[in-house]
Amino acid sequence: MTTPTAGEVEVKDTGYEQLIGAEHTNASLTAKIGDIVLKQPSPKQWFVALGFALMGLSALLVSIAWLFYRGVGVWGLNIPVAWGFAIINFVWWIGIGHAGTLISAILLLMRQRWRTSINRLAETMTLFAVMCAGMFPLLHLGRPWVFYWLFPYPNALGMWPQFRSPLVWDVFAVSTYFTVSLVFWYVGLIPDLASLRDRAKKKIVQMAMGVLALGWRGSAAHWYRYESAYLLLAGLSTPLVVSVHSIVSFDFSISILPGWHTTIFPPYFVAGAVYSGFAMVLTIVIPLRAWYKLKDLITIDHLDWMARITLVTGLIVFYGYLTEIFYAWYSGNVFESFMMKNRMTGPYNMFYWALIFCNGLAPQILWWRKARRNLVVLFIMSLIVNIGMWLERFIIVVTSLHADFMPSSWDMYTPTIWDILLYIGTIGFFLLGMVAFVRLLPTIPIAEMKHLLHEKLHHKKAHKEAEA
Amino acid sequence: MEWAISRRRLLSRVTSSALAFAISSAAGVMRLSAAETKTGFDPGEPPPPDADVLLRMQYELRKALQKPVDQRKWVMVIDLRKCVGCHACTIGCVVENKLPPGVVYRPVIEEEFGTYPNVGRRFIPRPCMQCQNPPCVPVCPVNATWKRPDGVIIIDYEKCIGCRYCITACPYNARTFDFGEYFTDGTPHRAPYEEAPSFEYGKKWYRKNEDSPIGNARKCHFCLHRVEKGQLPMCATTCIGRATYFGDANDPDSLVSELIAKPNVMRLKEELGTDPHVYYLT
Numbered sequence: 076m077t078t079p080t081a082g083e084v085e086v087k088d089t090g091y092e093q094l095i096g097a098e099h100t101n102a103s104l105t106a107k108i109g110d111i112v113l114k115q116p117s118p119k120q121w122f123v124a125l126g127f128a129l130m131g132l133s134a135l136l137v138s139i140a141w142l143f144y145r146g147v148g149v150w151g152l153n154i155p156v157a158w159g160f161a162i163i164n165f166v167w168w169i170g171i172g173h174a175g176t177l178i179s180a181i182l183l184l185m186r187q188r189w190r191t192s193i194n195r196l197a198e199t200m201t202l203f204a205v206m207c208a209g210m211f212p213l214l215h216l217g218r219p220w221v222f223y224w225l226f227p228y229p230n231a232l233g234m235w236p237q238f239r240s241p242l243v244w245d246v247f248a249v250s251t252y253f254t255v256s257l258v259f260w261y262v263g264l265i266p267d268l269a270s271l272r273d274r275a276k277k278k279i280v281q282m283a284m285g286v287l288a289l290g291w292r293g294s295a296a297h298w299y300r301y302e303s304a305y306l307l308l309a310g311l312s313t314p315l316v317v318s319v320h321s322i323v324s325f326d327f328s329i330s331i332l333p334g335w336h337t338t339i340f341p342p343y344f345v346a347g348a349v350y351s352g353f354a355m356v357l358t359i360v361i362p363l364r365a366w367y368k369l370k371d372l373i374t375i376d377h378l379d380w381m382a383r384i385t386l387v388t389g390l391i392v393f394y395g396y397l398t399e400i401f402y403a404w405y406s407g408n409v410f411e412s413f414m415m416k417n418r419m420t421g422p423y424n425m426f427y428w429a430l431i432f433c434n435g436l437a438p439q440i441l442w443w444r445k446a447r448r449n450l451v452v453l454f455i456m457s458l459i460v461n462i463g464m465w466l467e468r469f470i471i472v473v474t475s476l477h478a479d480f481m482p483s484s485w486d487m488y489t490p491t492i493w494d495i496l497l498y499i500g501t502i503g504f505f506l507l508g509m510v511a512f513v514r515l516l517p518t519i520p521i522a523e524m525k526h527l528l529h530e531k532l533h534h535k536k537a538h539k540e541a542e543a
Numbered sequence: 544m545e546w547a548i549s550r551r552r553l554l555s556r557v558t559s560s561a562l563a564f565a566i567s568s569a570a571g572v573m574r575l576s577a578a579e580t581k582t583g584f585d586p587g588e589p590p591p592p593d594a595d596v597l598l599r600m601q602y603e604l605r606k607a608l609q610k611p612v613d614q615r616k617w618v619m620v621i622d623l624r625k626c627v628g629c630h631a632c633t634i635g636c637v638v639e640n641k642l643p644p645g646v647v648y649r650p651v652i653e654e655e656f657g658t659y660p661n662v663g664r665r666f667i668p669r670p671c672m673q674c675q676n677p678p679c680v681p682v683c684p685v686n687a688t689w690k691r692p693d694g695v696i697i698i699d700y701e702k703c704i705g706c707r708y709c710i711t712a713c714p715y716n717a718r719t720f721d722f723g724e725y726f727t728d729g730t731p732h733r734a735p736y737e738e739a740p741s742f743e744y745g746k747k748w749y750r751k752n753e754d755s756p757i758g759n760a761r762k763c764h765f766c767l768h769r770v771e772k773g774q775l776p777m778c779a780t781t782c783i784g785r786a787t788y789f790g791d792a793n794d795p796d797s798l799v800s801e802l803i804a805k806p807n808v809m810r811l812k813e814e815l816g817t818d819p820h821v822y823y824l825t
Binding site for chain 2: 145146147148152153154155157158212215216217218219221222224225233234235236237239240241242243246326329330331332476479480481483484
């Protein structure tokens with residue numbers, strides 16, 4: 076959200092043609108994005124997605140009800156593997172949530188204009204992914220009704236959190252992350268809500284959008300405050316991108332378990348989070364831009380740039396895997412080297428090699444421009460990355476726990492139907508959130524796109540003048 | 544230099560301060576465990592040298608209970624040469640603490656070693672190691688587990704929210720989780736003994752209606768509820784081979800102090816730096 080200055084326009088950077096494909100005017104942009112919500116009937120794919128989302132949601136409700144009735148014993152947990160799907164899925168979802176803030180905050184501060192058309196979508200994805208993530212640590216408690224004891228609040232129970240435990244940091248990290256993401260998302264929405272309010276024909280929509288727009292009139296003072304608040308929030312969220320997943324990685328690295336007790340975890344987790352987040356954005360954006368005919372706003376170059384970030388972070392993640400192998404050998408620690416051997420040749424070796432394929436080998440295809448610009452390849456690739464990052468968390472949680480220091484306690488972990496249903500349920504919940512968002516709110520930030528359009532036209536004019 | 548006070552005065556001061564010390568230390572004991580002083584643990588006469596080691600350990604335990612809690616250091620010594628692998632300690636523990644399926648405080652690990660024909664078997668009872676540097680304690684998000692001054696790591700069932708972080712953190716797998724299962728699940732009738740209360744930590748814990756300890760982490764606590772009543776832990780009492788010793792390592796004359804001074808002492812995974820309070824004689 077930078078206001079263009081004369082100096083900036085001269086700078087030759089990413090071509091504006093790549094950012095806004097077709098010839099647009101302010102009016103056509105508003106109409107195109109706003110009408111998805113206000114006029115345009117939903118495409119039939121939307122109803123299909125809604126159907127799947129509702130099915131997932133019922134799976135979620137049923138599995139939570141059964142879980143609350145019978146307790147965590149309905150899951151496939153046993154004693155060496157006391158953390159299973161719940162923690163795997165928690166880390167997976169929270170990782171997915173990272174792309175939103177990276178796109179909206181860090182790319183904003185870095186003045187990457189291509190963030191504009193995907194940031195709203197990525198932020199919404201973050202919100203629902205963090206909600207899904209936040210569900211798991213609470214559901215996985217043996218006594219979930221006392222989850223609030225994790226918060227430091229004055230009470231007469233003699234309860235106070237143990238601040239040395241990373242689980243408490245998780246509570247703060249995730250709740251802060253959610254709050255800041257929500258505020259950031261909402262602040263960004265305000266001018267667009269006002270646009271929708273003004274365009275809406277139905278009274279109820281006008282009322283709803285009007286209330287949500289908080290009386291936005293688009294005055295200079297409004298814009299000035301909006302821009303300051305937005306920049307400030309971007310600054311606030313930037314450290315969160317790094318801190319949240321670092322803290323999640325501490326859950327593991329604080330323990331002395333082989334495979335968990337490594338210093339590489341924080342950077343490797345953060346890179347993995349961004350990697351999986353971008354993959355999820357791709358998974359959502361590719362069908363969405365086809366169904367809603369948004370190819371002029373979310374161009375092939377946007378997908379290309381996202382694919383590049385996926386490649387870079389994928390390489391960091393793969394480097395992390397190689398470092399783990401190196402240190403398993405270099406540490407000279409029998410448990411560490413056994414852990415690695417067990418991952419590669421033990422009972423879960425299929426998962427390990429699938430992981431190496433998904434996160435190590437498959438992303439290398441993104442070196443090729445042709446692959447990055449091929450929708451089918453990119454979509455399949457994004458699914459592979461999503462699966463790969465889930466496998467990574469499975470490998471970390473399960474292989475380290477199932478065979479640790481005491482061979483006498485080794486055991487295998489097999490998820491039950493309730494583990495799987497709950498996981499599918501959260502995917503359904505996430506999908507429902509996205510489906511509702513696309514229908515109810517502007518998927519692409521209208522105001523920011525208009526800024527971009529303004530820059531584009533200005534740039535064109537300056538270019539013509541220079542030529543003349 | 545002249546004494547400023549008379550001898551009588553001095554004597555009375557000495558006796559009164561000694562009395563005050565005795566009272567305050569007794570009060571200290573009382574504060575920590577009111578039950579101890581109520582029943583009184585007169586250790587009595589030391590048993591004759593040829594008496595059963597259980598009698599000696601019980602005498603030493605009661606002697607240790609005379610001291611304030613922070614001056615005791617409960618340790619367990621397990622003589623692997625005497626262990627015959629009968630698992631009586633495991634069962635004794637299960638009965639004493641009314642443990643449900645999946646919750647075992649003191650399994651006996653069986654290990655085969657060597658290559659044919661030079662093979663052997665050994666049995667390693669594995670209670671909680673009650674580490675001096677317990678990895679399970681700092682990870683608890685709600686301060687539900689901690690190390691007592693006498694070195695025993697305990698869990699406050701009422702505080703524990705069941706996140707199982709301590710279970711993953713323990714390198715000895717000494718912690719288990721109470722999933723709320725019963726041995727008679729799937730049978731027409733739940734046996735009444737399955738709902739009998741356990742007396743862990745000196746309280747009554749009924750396992751029904753999702754009440755604690757269901758949904759909690761559970762572990763060996765050296766039978767603190769017995770120890771504080773002047774009784775040895777159940778596993779030590781049950782051991783048919785007298786392979787398990789229990790006592791106060793801060794008492795230089797105790798049996799356990801004698802044993803851990805021996806050259807053939809080892810502890811599990813010492814390289815992890817947990818400093819366990821369970822010693823093995825090999």
